[in-house]
Amino acid sequence: MMNNIEKRLESKGDLSERVRLADLEKETFDVESMLLDILKEDFKKEAPPGTSFLDWLKSKDDDYYKRIKLGSGGSTSKGKIKEPVDVKKIDLTGEFLKTADLLSKLSDAEREVVRDLLNKSFNLGN
Numbered sequence: 189m190m191n192n193i194e195k196r197l198e199s200k201g202d203l204s205e206r207v208r209l210a211d212l213e214k215e216t217f218d219v220e221s222m223l224l225d226i227l228k229e230d231f232k233k234e235a236p237p238g239t240s241f242l243d244w245l246k247s248k249d250d251d252y253y254k255r256i257k258l259g260s261g262g263s264t265s266k267g268k269i270k271e272p273v274d275v276k277k278i279d280l281t282g283e284f285l286k287t288a289d290l291l292s293k294l295s296d297a298e299r300e301v302v303r304d305l306l307n308k309s310f311n312l313g314n
Contacts, residue, residue: 204272211270226256 227245235244291299306312 204270207270207272223256 228241231241231244235241291302294302
């Protein structure tokens with residue numbers, strides 16, 4: 189039997205950091221979308237006909253951007269951190285017994301097909 193795994197890698201923490209970053213990315217997208225909507229609305233109200241959106245943006249001073257209100261949001265200094273979800277426990281013995289029961293009900297030909305598919309899936313050869 190050929191094994192292509194040279195060394196087992198250790199797991200590095202849980203997914204809580206990824207979840208936090210995904211939430212932060214979504215919040216950032218929401219804020220950017222809201223800001224763009226406000227800018228487009230102001231552009232339609234204020235820009236003289238024939239002015240491009242980019243030229244209109246360049247014509248605004250820093251105070252204009254500082255005065256933009258983004259709704260009733262809270263502090264932007266800290267993102268919301270979700271609590272990690274409990275790990276789902278799997279009854280390995282029960283799953284093994286279900287699999288063994290299923291295999292016992294298969295014909296020899298069906299078992300050979302399953303064995304062949306497993307070997308191909310895990311690149312084990314014969």
